[in-house]
Amino acid sequence: MAQLTYREAVARGIAQEMARDENVVLLGEDVAKAGGVFKATVGLFEQFGPKRVLDTPISEQAILGAAMGAAMTGLRPIAEIMFADFLGVCYDYIANEFPKTRYMSNGQVSCPLVVRCGNGGGARFGAQHSQSVENWCMQFPGLKVVSPSSPVDVIGLLAAAVRDPDPVVFLEHKSLYAVKGEVPDGEILDTLGTARILRPGRDATILALGMMVPRSLQAAEALQAKYGISCEVIDVRSLVPLDTQCILGSVARTGRVFTVEENPRQLGWGSELVSIIADEAFYDLDGPAVRITTPNIPLPAADALEDLAIPSVDRIVGMIHRSLTA
Amino acid sequence: MTQKTRPSAGETAPEREISPEKRLEMYRLQVLLRQAEQRAYDLFLENKIKGTSHLSLGQEAVAAGTAAAMRPGDLSFCTYRGHAHTLARGVPVEKVLGELMGRDNGLMRGKGGSMHLTSVEHGVMGSYAIVGAHLPIACGAAWRAQYKGDSDVSVCFFGDGATNIGAFHEALNFAACRKLPVVFVCENNLYMEYTPITEVTAVTHPGADRASAYGLERIVIDGNDADVVYLTLSKAFARARAGEGPSLIECLTYRHSGHSRADPAKYRPPGELDRWKERDPVSIYRKRLEAEGVPGATLDAIEAQVRRVVDDATKACEAAPSTSEDILFTDVYADGGCSWRN
Ligand SMILES: Cc1ncc(C[n+]2csc(CCOP(=O)(O)OP(=O)(O)O)c2C)c(N)n1
Numbered sequence: 085m086a087q088l089t090y091r092e093a094v095a096r097g098i099a100q101e102m103a104r105d106e107n108v109v110l111l112g113e114d115v116a117k118a119g120g121v122f123k124a125t126v127g128l129f130e131q132f133g134p135k136r137v138l139d140t141p142i143s144e145q146a147i148l149g150a151a152m153g154a155a156m157t158g159l160r161p162i163a164e165i166m167f168a169d170f171l172g173v174c175y176d177y178i179a180n181e182f183p184k185t186r187y188m189s190n191g192q193v194s195c196p197l198v199v200r201c202g203n204g205g206g207a208r209f210g211a212q213h214s215q216s217v218e219n220w221c222m223q224f225p226g227l228k229v230v231s232p233s234s235p236v237d238v239i240g241l242l243a244a245a246v247r248d249p250d251p252v253v254f255l256e257h258k259s260l261y262a263v264k265g266e267v268p269d270g271e272i273l274d275t276l277g278t279a280r281i282l283r284p285g286r287d288a289t290i291l292a293l294g295m296m297v298p299r300s301l302q303a304a305e306a307l308q309a310k311y312g313i314s315c316e317v318i319d320v321r322s323l324v325p326l327d328t329q330c331i332l333g334s335v336a337r338t339g340r341v342f343t344v345e346e347n348p349r350q351l352g353w354g355s356e357l358v359s360i361i362a363d364e365a366f367y368d369l370d371g372p373a374v375r376i377t378t379p380n381i382p383l384p385a386a387d388a389l390e391d392l393a394i395p396s397v398d399r400i401v402g403m404i405h406r407s408l409t410a
Numbered sequence: 411m412t413q414k415t416r417p418s419a420g421e422t423a424p425e426r427e428i429s430p431e432k433r434l435e436m437y438r439l440q441v442l443l444r445q446a447e448q449r450a451y452d453l454f455l456e457n458k459i460k461g462t463s464h465l466s467l468g469q470e471a472v473a474a475g476t477a478a479a480m481r482p483g484d485l486s487f488c489t490y491r492g493h494a495h496t497l498a499r500g501v502p503v504e505k506v507l508g509e510l511m512g513r514d515n516g517l518m519r520g521k522g523g524s525m526h527l528t529s530v531e532h533g534v535m536g537s538y539a540i541v542g543a544h545l546p547i548a549c550g551a552a553w554r555a556q557y558k559g560d561s562d563v564s565v566c567f568f569g570d571g572a573t574n575i576g577a578f579h580e581a582l583n584f585a586a587c588r589k590l591p592v593v594f595v596c597e598n599n600l601y602m603e604y605t606p607i608t609e610v611t612a613v614t615h616p617g618a619d620r621a622s623a624y625g626l627e628r629i630v631i632d633g634n635d636a637d638v639v640y641l642t643l644s645k646a647f648a649r650a651r652a653g654e655g656p657s658l659i660e661c662l663t664y665r666h667s668g669h670s671r672a673d674p675a676k677y678r679p680p681g682e683l684d685r686w687k688e689r690d691p692v693s694i695y696r697k698r699l700e701a702e703g704v705p706g707a708t709l710d711a712i713e714a715q716v717r718r719v720v721d722d723a724t725k726a727c728e729a730a731p732s733t734s735e736d737i738l739f740t741d742v743y744a745d746g747g748c749s750w751r752n
């Protein structure tokens with residue numbers, strides 16, 4: 085057992101996979117000598133050398149395009165797109181290239197690569213460096229989307245992503261990089277497409293992702309302490325593939341569901357989950373499925389405004405309490 | 411690929427006279443940018459500025475020289491490292507510091523933050539935090555000028571690192587083949603974030619060495635000399651206004667601080683910063699003015715006046731209320747709100 089930060093877990097997960105498979109390579113801006121701008125790749129350059137850990141120019145299209153070509157022909161690239169917002173400048177690969185290759189080639193060509201990004205807000209970086217872009221990625225058949233909330237999940241899910249035969253977007257939450265957690269020794273390998281019940285409960289199911297997971301856990305605690313409301317908190321972890329069994333099973337037990345999403349409201353991942361629940365578990369519901377999200381606005385920079393925009397523990401508590409007692 | 415760690419005097423020499431008033435103005439501007447950025451840095455250390463910020467300490471001559479060569483109505487397109495270029499166009503220090511501090515008196519009342527300074531009334535058409543994004547945008551503004559027969563020129567500032575993104579190349583080709591009135595100012599400060607530009611670029615001069623690919627003149631200047639910047643940019647503006655098309659100017663300079671607030675800049679080889687500080691743009695300019703007979707007292711008075719401006723601005727920002735919550739939902743759409751359904 086060791087205490088690792090989330091950012092150290094990223095480096096450990098990459099190191100584990102690079103040590104296991106010499107086809108795993110890492111490329112991105114400032115990832116090598118500097119150890120990444122979020123310090124999530126510290127030590128990898130020293131351990132694996134310049135052939136396997138590459139500093140790239142500011143050329144996101146070249147980063148993802150080269151990762152794709154290498155993946156198609158036998159390597160297992162891990163590409164870093166520093167801030168998830170920058171996926172916008174290389175979106176062609178996310179939208180048109182990675183996810184469609186296997187299908188269009190009738191199974192001849194695959195794209196086993198991982199795109200890692202610093203995702204999410206809370207750092208007062210403003211509208212172009214703070215977004216939660218899960219929904220930019222989860223709409224493409226052929227692409228997988230994962231977002232861990234704890235150091236141990238970072239390692240296990242990253243390993244699973246690297247070993248997966250399909251392209252995976254791996255969203256690391258910037259505001260969680262400093263968070264510490266227990267991590268067992270030895271190899272860690274998790275499974276994509278599995279959610280995790282972090283806190284069992286009877287009255288309502290809370291579905292959360294990334295930074296919204298710790299906030300939902302705190303909210304669940306407060307709801308219990310203040311109002312005796314018992315919430316089940318599920319870390320969705322993997323949006324594609326989605327652990328529908330875990331989610332629907334929980335909703336069947338509690339009868340109420342709340343999504344807690346950092347993204348702006350329109351077409352956040354919760355809307356897809358709620359639509360599945362409405363389709364497949366409608367008669368399990370005792371009340372409306374409620375989405376708690378950032379409003380339909382770009383993220384503001386000022387701390388006072390950003391704090392108002394992103395769902396806070398208080399807002400989660402307030403909305404769930406109101407909805408359950410209405 | 412060897413890295414140029416020594417200050418370079420540039421390759422393209424100035425060729426015209428500058429009026430004494432203009433030069434005093436450029437001195438004042440450089441002192442202002444220096445003091446305002448230092449204040450921003452201090453306010454960070456006091457935790458009065460949250461988030462990130464990218465300072466232009468050491469790069470003042472580019473901003474001052476360019477702004478001094480611009481006319482009112484010309485447009486600036488800046489990057490996240492945009493405080494200096496914004497201030498140089500005359501935006502009050504209080505507005506900029508207030509924005510950085512998330513106060514209600516800020517330029518955008520805290521909505522944009524340090525990386526997105528925008529003041530249309532001063533011709534500052536925005537600061538863009540996605541590297542390269544604004545080069546094509548500046549082309550668009552220049553296209554409008556050409557289309558409407560307006561006489562303004564658009565200036566686009568960016569770093570050495572931005573020359574490796576596709577948008578740079580697309581914009582240069584677009585501007586060159588349409589002969590747009592746009593001037594591309596590449597501030598080569600030797601580094602991207604933490605990686606030296608020469609380690610990831612196939613040519614030594616990331617801007618100028620690409621110029622010929624777009625039929626443009628190769629221009630590399632001493633970006634720490636405001637006079638050189640002023641003269642070179644004046645020529646480029648004249649060309650642009652005469653319908654002769656865009657220019658790409660690579661200014662050699664150096665940032666004295668790290669890339670951003672989080673960066674202690676440990677990747678720099680020992681001695682590099684000291685060598686560049688010997689060519690500090692503000693002190694060399696002062697020495698030059700003194701050598702040419704400007705009384706020290708005149709220059710001292712400029713510094714003192716700027717100090718008062720920056721101090722007063724700081725006080726005003728510290729006294730200003732935090733930005734008001736009611737603007738959270740405003741200005742997403744032209745109707746003033748954020749509603750997408752009825
Ligand atoms: C498309 C994109 N990729 C990466 C970044 C992250 N980033 C911000 S500044 C920077 C370095 C830019 O270097 P340069 O163009 O030399 O400008 P400087 O910061 O030195 O002024 C990088 C990589 C970004 N903002 N946008």
Ligand SMILES: [Mg+2]
Pocket residue numbers: 569570571597598599600601602
């Ligand atoms: Mg640079």
